[in-house]
Amino acid sequence: SNNGKLDDTSKIFSKMPQRSVVSWTAMLTAYARSGHLVQARRLFDSMPARNEVTWNVLIGAFASSGDLEFAHQCFDAMPERNVFSWGALFDGYSQSGQFGRARELFDLLPFKDVIAWGMMLSACVQNSRIEDAGSLFDRLPEADTISWGFIIAACAQAGHFEESKMLFDSMSGRGVVVWTTLAASYGQHRNMEISFAMFQKMAQWNIVSLNAMISLYGQNGYMDEARALFDGLPEKDLVSWNAIVAGYAQNGQLHEAKELFLQMPCKSVMSWNAIVAGNAQNGASPEALELFSLMELEGDRPDEVTILAVIFACS
Template sequence: MGSANVASTLVYMAERCTSMRYLKLIHAHAYRTCLHQHTVVLGKLFRFVAVSPFGDLSYAHNMFDQMPHPSTFFYNILIRAHSHSTTPSFSTLFFNRMRQNGVAPDEFSFTFLLKSRSFTTPFVYDTHGAVFKFGFSRHLHVQNTLIHLYAVGGVTLSAGRVFEDALKVGLDVDVVSWSGLLVAHVRAGELDVARKIFDEMPLRDVVSWTTMLSGYSQAKRPREALALFQEMRFAGVWPDEVTVLSVITACAELGDGEMGRMVHRFVDENGFGWMVALCNALIDMYGKCGCLEEAWCVFHRMKRKSLITWNAMMMVCANHGNADDAFRLFEWMIDSRVVPDGVTVLALLVAYAHKGLIDEGIRLFESMQRDYGVEPRIEHYGAVVDMLGRSGRLQEAHDLLTSMPIPSNDVIWGALLGACRIYGDVDMGEKVIKKLLELKPNEGGYYILLRDIYVAAGRTVEANEMRQAMLASGARKTPGYSWVEA
């Protein structure tokens, strides 16, 4: 067989390679037939070892080191490989090595390099300069990558400038360019600006619709998210799983069970039901909408359950006062050899509180690090403080707060102040308000709560003094609070 035929056969085999073991056999045969430096054969072998999920990047390095004069193509493959690896900084190393060896970069070199720079510092500014220096500012693909990298960092000004530069040099900006600009403003939290850009886009694909919708959902603007979803459907754009996840989150935020059921039907009818993340979101959504039966239905139908699945269902049960169901789920979870985490423990603490099992909850809190390797966080302390406060054990709650090894916050102290109001404990209320005013001196609502405690105890002089203290401090009254007595 002639060398051309052998080379063609090796290329064919390399293109269908599925393992490093098979690749090494092909590589060895290339050596035996003196085709190991054949450009096409070497290119196919090198691409597999460097970028295939079944490849071996260290083997690719060995191959590269044996090339006498690697071309831009081979440098690009290594730059690309490292841009997707745990060592993205190596992309810069090989780019610099390419330039030192007099090998000219092309547009693909910069595309792969820019992607790698999103994971390293200093971000992309130095690479942006190199793009201009080597004359690739007229390549739309390179400019789009620059826009998206600035967008990921929320650097709206730079993303906008690249977009404008692309227009100035006569590039026909596409949906990818516009989407990058959109992502930049969404990441920066500038949703109104982002919506203006979205409305101006000449063409919108599922990515741009989902970016805008997700921005609304993450910013706790669920009504706008759901309205946009309806527009998306009317426009005939087919949502993907990321879109659907954002819509489910918006339904949960609004407590819109009807819309949630509609989205659930869409999930089932379009083959998304196998996706664990979507099912987890559905469980959480149904729980927040008070639809426990539907939450259980999703849970039981799931063939694969993640830790988040168990936690979501446990938290739904705990929040709705179904403590026994939460405890049974926990036992089932342990029997399934799923390791609990901090959210699991929090769900159990909430369940204990609803059940009135305060001492059991405290024992769990005290043993969580020893038994489950979970270090108590602020939310666990908050759950226990709330548990103790609701049961009237205010001094224990105060002692726990003052002995916390981590910083407290106004929310957790505010829960104790609320308990002081319920039980009319003036002395404890005074201690708590002192701490709260240290943490948040301009919050007028705390003054009002303490005043209410004074009024309930018949101590009108102190109540009036508290009103004057608030006015003198310039603290603002929280909406919903009032000085007017019922």
């Protein structure tokens, strides 16, 4: 069971001779994602050092659970906040239907970049405030295609496909970014037929849209189609390689994932995370640990996602 795995992971963590803030944060994340908030809070209180990621994990966990009062207390207690700190609390208020509190938080934001505006637009849509979204969009510093992409994606992500399509159709100049955004949003909601049809209708494709399609095929289990698209790319970038490796790993096709992984001309931490996590989640723990050792030998630094995958593999 998941509880048994978490107990085993906790025992392994407690026996670690040296624990960095990364390993502490990985264990905290494991508790938070499993809904064990009492243990998460206890672990947080016993941590010798914390960073912004640690605080954000705790805020996000309690905000998602509906305990917004404690989440806000943590937010207020943070020594320094980043956009993810604001976003975690904001999402909690938005998802619980407290649109007014979410709006107050947005108004207090010291920095309002396109991500922050997109976050607010998404909240409008999630709470069926389409008119508010429209008036907010008119206030955007630069109503460019990226901003349009955000509001369209926000509508689609919240399941408001009719509204997102209506906004899309109302655009005078639809660039490849907006086409890709809407098509990807449909695919992420398992509407692959509509997603594929939109990609087919695009006037021009670029590496971004092709990579998005490979990723969507992988997420939905269409690995033959993903591989055909990958093999047909005139040029492949790091995102192309990561998308195909992650697709095979997520679908349990570990031999194919490793074969392509070893062919990669260069690797990022995301590449390592895809292959290590894929093996760990599919029961190939020895292989996951072997790949983690190889990562260290090649001089690549693991992040919280890598550490969490290794803890999972050990359990």
